[in-house]
Amino acid sequence: EVQVVDSGGGLVRPGGSLRLSCAASGFTFTSFWMHWVRQSPGKGLVWVSRINIDGSVTNYADSVKGRFTISRDNAKNTLYLQMNNLRAEDTAVYYCGKGGYGAVTAWGQGTLVTVSS
Amino acid sequence: EIVLTQTPISSPVTLGQPASISCRSTQSLLHSDGNTYLSWLHQRPGQPPRLLIYEISNRFSGVPDRFSASGAGTDFTLKISRVEAEDVGVYYCMQATQSPCSFGQGTKLEIK
Numbered sequence: 001e002v003q004v005v006d007s008g009g010g011l012v013r014p015g016g017s018l019r020l021s022c023a024a025s026g027f028t029f030t031s032f033w034m035h036w037v038r039q040s041p042g043k044g045l046v047w048v049s050r051i052n053i054d055g056s057v058t059n060y061a062d063s064v065k066g067r068f069t070i071s072r073d074n075a076k077n078t079l080y081l082q083m084n085n086l087r088a089e090d091t092a093v094y095y096c097g098k099g100g101y102g103a104v105t106a107w108g109q110g111t112l113v114t115v116s117s
Numbered sequence: 118e119i120v121l122t123q124t125p126i127s128s129p130v131t132l133g134q135p136a137s138i139s140c141r142s143t144q145s146l147l148h149s150d151g152n153t154y155l156s157w158l159h160q161r162p163g164q165p166p167r168l169l170i171y172e173i174s175n176r177f178s179g180v181p182d183r184f185s186a187s188g189a190g191t192d193f194t195l196k197i198s199r200v201e202a203e204d205v206g207v208y209y210c211m212q213a214t215q216s217p218c219s220f221g222q223g224t225k226l227e228i229k
Contacts, residue, residue, distance in 0.1 A: 035218070037220075044207070044209065044220060044221075044222050044223040045158075045160075045166060045209055045211075045220040045223070046220065047211070047217060047218040047219055047220060050213075050216075050218065059216035059217060059218070060217065061217045062118070062217065095165055095166075100171075101154075101156070101171040101172055101175070102148075102152060102154030102156070102171065102172060102213045102214070103154065103156035103168055103171040103172075103177075103211065103213060104156075104158070104166075104168060104211070105168050105171070105177065106168075107165040107166055107167065108165065109165055110165055
């Protein structure tokens with residue numbers, strides 16, 4: 001069974017940092033792009049970032065470029081999102097997603113990041 | 118940056134009746150590799166989204182055949198032939214043809 005389990009969320013002060021993790025299982029991790037998507041409370045889905053199979057290609061939403069870094073450890077089947085200089089508007093549930101067919105084919109349950117003083 | 122606009126924003130539907138959602142893109146979603154990376158997702162309240170359709174019209178594994186989709190270029194449509202109670206929630210289109218990827222703003226499907 002394909003599973004992606006995201007973790008690492010929490011409460012952080014503005015300007016602070018947090019690292020999210022996503023543990024993947026049930027599929028060949030090294031064969032798929034991976035994504036991060038976020039959703040602020042009561043709002044729609046917002047794409048954040050994606051990374052190719054070996055980590056050599058990364059893309060970001062303009063709103064996080066220069067502050068967030070996506071990476072992956074293929075030996076550990078794990079995806080990461082390093083978030084620096086966090087702002088109140090980054091408050092959201094962050095979902096890890098498995099790529100495939102140019103879509104997000106499997107989703108984690110989400111991890112809540114709250115940026116507040 | 119590609120912007121996806123969904124219509125309607127909200128769609129009250131009678132059980133057993135059809136429903137249709139439109140997704141319009143500000144640029145063609147045809148990729149240089151010949152594929153069009155437009156997908157549709159469904160999100161029930163309190164749950165993560167799940168993929169329904171990929172590459173315009175391909176149903177993902179386990180998706181009932183009452184869901185169908187079509188389109189090309191900049192105009193795409195998701196159709197539900199006969200709405201069931203479990204279909205309530207928010208539907209999103211997503212493009213991954215051009216970075217940054219983007220989602221439509223969502224269409225809320227509710228039962229009349």
